[in-house]
Amino acid sequence: xxxxxxxxxxxxxxxxxxxxxxxxxxxxxxxxxxxxxxxxxxxxxxxxxxxxxxxxxxxxxxxxxxxxxxxxxxxxxxxxxxxxxxxxxxxxxxxxxxxxxxxxxxxxxxxxxxxxxxxxxxxxxxxxxxxxxxxxxxxxxxxxxxxxxxxxxxxxxxxxxxxxxxxxxxxxxxxxxxxxxxxxxxxxxxxxxxxxxxxxxxxxxxxxxxxxxxxxxxxxxxxxxxxxxxxxxxxxxxxxxxxxxxxxxxxxxxx
Amino acid sequence: xxxxxxxxxxxxxxxxxxxxxxxxxxxxxxxxxxxxxxxxxxxxxxxxxxxxxxxxxxxxxxxxxxxxxxxxxxxxxxxxxxxxxxxxxxxxxxxxxxxxxxxxxxxxxxxxxx
Ligand code: HEM
Ligand code: SF4
Ligand code: FES
Numbered sequence: 001x002x003x004x005x006x007x008x009x010x011x012x013x014x015x016x017x018x019x020x021x022x023x024x025x026x027x028x029x030x031x032x033x034x035x036x037x038x039x040x041x042x043x044x045x046x047x048x049x050x051x052x053x054x055x056x057x058x059x060x061x062x063x064x065x066x067x068x069x070x071x072x073x074x075x076x077x078x079x080x081x082x083x084x085x086x087x088x089x090x091x092x093x094x095x096x097x098x099x100x101x102x103x104x105x106x107x108x109x110x111x112x113x114x115x116x117x118x119x120x121x122x123x124x125x126x127x128x129x130x131x132x133x134x135x136x137x138x139x140x141x142x143x144x145x146x147x148x149x150x151x152x153x154x155x156x157x158x159x160x161x162x163x164x165x166x167x168x169x170x171x172x173x174x175x176x177x178x179x180x181x182x183x184x185x186x187x188x189x190x191x192x193x194x195x196x197x198x199x200x201x202x203x204x205x206x207x208x209x210x211x212x213x214x215x216x217x218x219x220x221x222x223x224x225x226x227x228x229x230x231x232x233x234x235x236x237x238x239x240x241x242x243x244x245x246x247x248x249x250x251x252x253x254x255x
Numbered sequence: 256x257x258x259x260x261x262x263x264x265x266x267x268x269x270x271x272x273x274x275x276x277x278x279x280x281x282x283x284x285x286x287x288x289x290x291x292x293x294x295x296x297x298x299x300x301x302x303x304x305x306x307x308x309x310x311x312x313x314x315x316x317x318x319x320x321x322x323x324x325x326x327x328x329x330x331x332x333x334x335x336x337x338x339x340x341x342x343x344x345x346x347x348x349x350x351x352x353x354x355x356x357x358x359x360x361x362x363x364x365x366x367x368x369x
Contacts, residue, residue: 034316115318179331182331183331185334186331215257215258215259216258217258217330217339218260221258221259221327222260222327222330222331250259251259251263
């Protein structure tokens with residue numbers, strides 16, 4: 001009983017008024033009616049733990065329901081809520097306002113993606129390039145037919161690719177990549193990282209066909225080592241490193 | 256040609272050029288800078304066969320590297336089937352023309368025709 005009342009007391013000592021407020025600037029743009037984007041500004045209260053996504057949803061709830069934003073999991077798992085936050089590609093649900101150390105938070109749609117409306121962008125190019133590199137195990141037999149129940153893999157073999165399997169297809173890396181901006185046919189860091197993820201998987205037998213797919217004039221060679229993909233990835237994937245490993249296969253340094 | 260083959264050539268010509276251009280510049284330093292570019296000295300250099308071979312190699316390496324570099328830059332600047340074909344063939348033609356013109360100059364100078 002004593003414990004319950006102390007919790008109640010503790011809650012009472014953290015009143016909502018203790019929160020600070022931040023100026024949230026949201027880029028508004030409807031390609032069907034607008035020539036260019038405009039910023040709408042809202043003063044939003046926040047706590048130490050408030051995320052940028054929560055602040056945007058707060059605006060939708062209390063000020064303007066028409067703000068377009070895509071989200072689902074709210075826990076950096078679904079990859080829906082990528083956007084530019086103070087100029088840097090980030091997941092809105094995985095970025096706390098307090099960590100930005102700024103009184104102004106500006107949110108814009110990701111670069112290198114066509115805008116549907118406001119913060120929501122089209123993912124077709126990412127899904128197409130992802131599909132193009134054959135993001136699945138390629139081999140003639142299947143786990144269902146073979147005598148062994150599953151394709152065994154040692155911890156070391158898993159280590160070769162596991163960080164690349166953490167990709168949630170959020171597109172932040174593609175948004176940060178300078179080549180994606182100028183080359184509309186470039187396969188992009190997300191798909192290249194996934195090409196490596198499967199090539200490096202000991203259960204996969206599709207290395208040659210996958211290397212063939214990325215070895216073309218808008219493929220892997222159009223990466224110029226900017227490395228911004230790896231800086232922005234929220235899941236610790238290092239697409240730039242995967243790209244260099246893939247280059248190693250193509251240049252004969254790896255087999 | 257496969258893009259990886261082209262890029263192997265690109266990196267190979269780049270590395271070889273760095274080496275040869277360094278030798279080329281060091282040889283310029285054997286005389287004073289102004290002397291190095293005097294008309295007689297320039298002509299005289301072309302009488303040394305190893306030097307002429309090095310110049311021809313630099314010409315070929317940098318023409319191949321430079322025009323492929325230009326092709327890469329142009330392919331990233333704009334996309335489209337016709338445009339990309341024009342860029343690729345244009346760069347091969349430019350490469351051949353430059354090597355032809357440069358070789359012609361080197362050979363004529365070596366043979367004392369200039
Ligand atoms: C004629 C004009 C030139 C053009 C248009 C050109 C263009 C390029 C391009 C587009 C790349 C690829 C960069 C990348 O993939 O990120 C490159 C790489 C390279 N170039 Fe050149 N280049 C030229 C002249 C030279 C010269 C004169 C040298 C040295 C003597 C040189 C040395 C290199 C080296 C070492 C690389 C490899 C490094 C890298 O890939 O970034 N280039 N060049
Ligand atoms: S590699 Fe990282 S940044 Fe790129 S799509 Fe996957 S999770 Fe997002
Ligand atoms: S809402 Fe799912 S990753 Fe942000």
